[in-house]
Amino acid sequence: MDNDRIIKYLKEVCQTPEPENKEVFFQRLEERGLTSGRPVVINHGDFLLRQFPYIGKWIWLLSSFLLLFIIGICYGNTGNYPFALTPLLAIGILIETRRSFRWKMAELEHSARFSLRSVMLARMFLVGAVETAGLLIVILLVQPWFSYSVIRISLYMLVPYLTASLVGSVYERNNRSDNAWGSVIICILSSAFFAAAPYYLSIMYEERFTIIWMVAFILLVLSLGISVRRWICDMEGPVWSL
Amino acid sequence: MELVADRITKQYKNKIAVDRMSFTLTKGVTGLLGANGAGKTTLMRLLCGILVPDSGTVSCDGMSVGTEEYRDILGYLPQDFGYYPEFSGKDFLLYMSAVKGLTKKDAMRKTKELIELVGLEDAAGKKVRTYSGGMKQRLGIAQALLNDPKILIMDEPTAGLDPQERIRFRELIANIGQERIVLLSTHIVSDLEHIADRLMIMKDGQLLWNGSRSAGGEDLEVFYISVIDEKR
Numbered sequence: 228m229d230n231d232r233i234i235k236y237l238k239e240v241c242q243t244p245e246p247e248n249k250e251v252f253f254q255r256l257e258e259r260g261l262t263s264g265r266p267v268v269i270n271h272g273d274f275l276l277r278q279f280p281y282i283g284k285w286i287w288l289l290s291s292f293l294l295l296f297i298i299g300i301c302y303g304n305t306g307n308y309p310f311a312l313t314p315l316l317a318i319g320i321l322i323e324t325r326r327s328f329r330w331k332m333a334e335l336e337h338s339a340r341f342s343l344r345s346v347m348l349a350r351m352f353l354v355g356a357v358e359t360a361g362l363l364i365v366i367l368l369v370q371p372w373f374s375y376s377v378i379r380i381s382l383y384m385l386v387p388y389l390t391a392s393l394v395g396s397v398y399e400r401n402n403r404s405d406n407a408w409g410s411v412i413i414c415i416l417s418s419a420f421f422a423a424a425p426y427y428l429s430i431m432y433e434e435r436f437t438i439i440w441m442v443a444f445i446l447l448v449l450s451l452g453i454s455v456r457r458w459i460c461d462m463e464g465p466v467w468s469l
Numbered sequence: 470m471e472l473v474a475d476r477i478t479k480q481y482k483n484k485i486a487v488d489r490m491s492f493t494l495t496k497g498v499t500g501l502l503g504a505n506g507a508g509k510t511t512l513m514r515l516l517c518g519i520l521v522p523d524s525g526t527v528s529c530d531g532m533s534v535g536t537e538e539y540r541d542i543l544g545y546l547p548q549d550f551g552y553y554p555e556f557s558g559k560d561f562l563l564y565m566s567a568v569k570g571l572t573k574k575d576a577m578r579k580t581k582e583l584i585e586l587v588g589l590e591d592a593a594g595k596k597v598r599t600y601s602g603g604m605k606q607r608l609g610i611a612q613a614l615l616n617d618p619k620i621l622i623m624d625e626p627t628a629g630l631d632p633q634e635r636i637r638f639r640e641l642i643a644n645i646g647q648e649r650i651v652l653l654s655t656h657i658v659s660d661l662e663h664i665a666d667r668l669m670i671m672k673d674g675q676l677l678w679n680g681s682r683s684a685g686g687e688d689l690e691v692f693y694i695s696v697i698d699e700k701r
Contacts, residue, residue, distance in 0.1 A: 268541065268570035277567040281553070331551025335612065338517040338545040340537055340570040 274341050278349040283326065286319040286354060294361045301369035307432050309369075310383040311421035313362065314391030314414045320354045321395040321410035329407075344459045351455065355392075362388065382440040383432070389447035391417035393454060400458040470530055471495055472516070472620055472650050477525030479511050486511035488674040489525070494620075498646035500661035500682070501654040502693055503671035509654040510548055512671065513624050516652065517545045529620060529650075541570065544618030546609045548625045552597040558608050559584065559593040565612040576615075583611040586641070602629035610638065614645070621651045627660050639664045658690045670696050 269277070293316050300309040324347055327333040337343040366384055370377050391414045398409050425432060431439070472494040479487040486508045503509045514520040516527055518534040527534035529542070552561050559580060566576030584593045587607040592600065597608065606629045613621060626642075627635050642651060643664045655661060661668065661682070668685055670678040670693060678696045685692035 269567075269572055273572075274567065274570065277573075281564060281567075326553070330553050331549065332553065334514075334519060334547045335545070335550050335565065336568055337519045338540060338543060338547075339565065339568040340541045340616070341568050342518075342537075342540060346568060 268340060271341075271345070274345065275349050275352065278346065279353055282323060282350060282353060286323055287357075289319050290316060290354075290358050290361060294365050297365055298368060301365075301372055307383065307425035307429070308422045310380075311387055311418050311424070313384045313388040314417035314421065316358050316362065316388055317391040317395055317417075318411055318414045320351060320358065320392065321399060321414070322407045323350050323354050324399060325407050325410075326350070348455075348459060358388075359385075379434070379437055379440070382437065382444055386440055386443050386447065387417060387421040389444065389451060390421075393447055393451045396451065396454045396458060400454065400461070470619060470650060472529045473527070474516065475526050475528075477512075477515055477522040477527060479515060479520060479522050485674045487515060487522070490674075490676050491525075492669065492676065492679050494650050494652060494667075496646075496648060496650060497666035498642055498651040498653065498664050499667040499669060500665035501652060501669045501671065502656065502658065502661065503654070504656055504697075507671040508674040509656075509671055510624055511674075513545075513622050513652070513654055516620075516622055517543060541616065542619040544613035544616060544621040546613040546623040546626055548628070550609055552605075554596075554598065556597050557594050558589050558597055558600070558604075561597055561608060562612055562615065566615050569616045571616065579615050583614055586614075587611045588637075603631055603634050606630055607634065610641070619649055621645060621649055623651075623653050625655055626653055627655060627657065635660070658693050662689050672697060 293312065297309060297312050300312065327336055327343060327346060333343055336346045341349075362384060363381070366377060366380050370380050373380055375383070394417065395410045395413045398413055402409055430436065474490055474492050474494075476489050476491050477487055478485065478489050488508075490512065501509050501512070511520065515522050516534070518527075518540060521535070529539060532539040532542075553564070556564065562580040562583060563576055566579060571579065584590055587610055589604060589607060589611070592604060597605065600608065606626070610623070610626060613623065623642075627638060630638055639660070642653065645651060646664070646666070653661065653665070665682045668678065668680065668682050668689075669676060677699075682689075
């Protein structure tokens with residue numbers, strides 16, 4: 228008897244509630260399926276904005292912390308090595324691109340109207356745009372503390388940032404493991420390289436070599452564009468290997 | 470409305486997962502039966518545009534599988550899916566609505582309707598990580614229906630559902646299948662007995678049998694085994 232009561236109680240507790248408006252739902256579904264054409268869908272701009280709240284909060288925290296840290300270091304030091312901190316900003320963007328795979332959402336996203344490609348591009352664009360805007364504000368803020376022009380400081384900060392982003396994107400494209408340590412190490416190594424550069428390549432920071440930084444900047448932007456394009460076009464492999 | 474697969478093939482290194490399969494799916498529920506490793510999941514991924522076939526084509530009323538328009542009328546439930554850790558059931562459906570291109574207003578409406586339909590009203594605000602297997606599966610079914618799909622592809626949809634939930638799921642699919650193309654894969658024959666209009670049986674990447682459910686006779690399990698044995 229006790230067992231019966233327990234079974235009855237468990238059934239009551241575990242039972243899935245019966246939907247009350249099921250018939251109305253089916254009726255609507257049927258009406259829409261029979262009469263309407265394609266439903267109203269949002270455009271790419273709206274989709275981009277709708278992705279904003281879904282970017283990990285820690286990405287914004289990390290980026291804000293790093294930008295403030297760069298300001299702090301630049302304030303205390305007018306040497307060239309504070310510029311080497313910018314590759315660390317690329318950690319956020321690189322890790323964000325892994326999110327769909329890490330949390331096994333890639334297959335669902337890939338089959339939706341705005342497929343995985345759009346989701347990844349939107350995230351890269353949003354994080355990249357916000358970080359670049361933040362970096363440009365930082366450049367304007369710290370410029371008075373340096374003897375360099377705004378253009379030169381921009382190049383000294385953006386070239387390391389783009390270098391880490393490019394190497395990281397190539398790594399991410401070819402390496403589809405679940406963890407992101409590879410990208411973190413790439414960003415740290417890039418940072419270390421540019422921190423050491425003022426010591427063994429101090430000549431590069433002279434004004435006459437600004438043109439080389441400019442060429443490097445243009446090449447990095449182009450290469451990054453190509454790398455991201457390849458990465459986005461090759462989505463089949465990672466989804467299959469889930 | 471017709472979903473046409475024309476001589477599709479997919480090969481992985483040394484295994485042909487789908488071997489020159491051709492078929493046409495029309496309105497109604499089609500059951501895809503096959504043992505584990507028969508190639509059901511690969512076939513479903515090909516039909517959803519997640520995998521690109523090595524040869525052959527998939528299209529629906531002239532729309533190729535890789536297009537936005539095709540994905541717009543597609544609902545897909547993968548065999549295994551995850552969720553972002555911060556998501557509640559409602560957040561998950563709202564997110565999928567955004568990726569499926571629904572406006573905010575439609576997303577809210579559909580989310581509310583579907584949460585009720587799959588019996589997750591009380592758990593809608595709770596984190597998905599606290600859900601049981603059956604609840605998560607019901608959430609997956611709900612997301613597949615968000616965009617009122619004309620093509621519904623579900624890979625092992627009854628996995629994790631308890632007997633009562635299975636019955637409700639069959640009822641739901643039978644209703645939806647009246648006006649839509651529904652393809653369900655399973656290795657549990659009884660799942661299809663009462664709802665499938667057509668059957669497809671796969672083995673080693675090949676389509677062994679494709680025809681009406683009624684041709685399978687009363688006992689579907691016996692029929693399935695006889696088809697598999699016949700091709701040995």
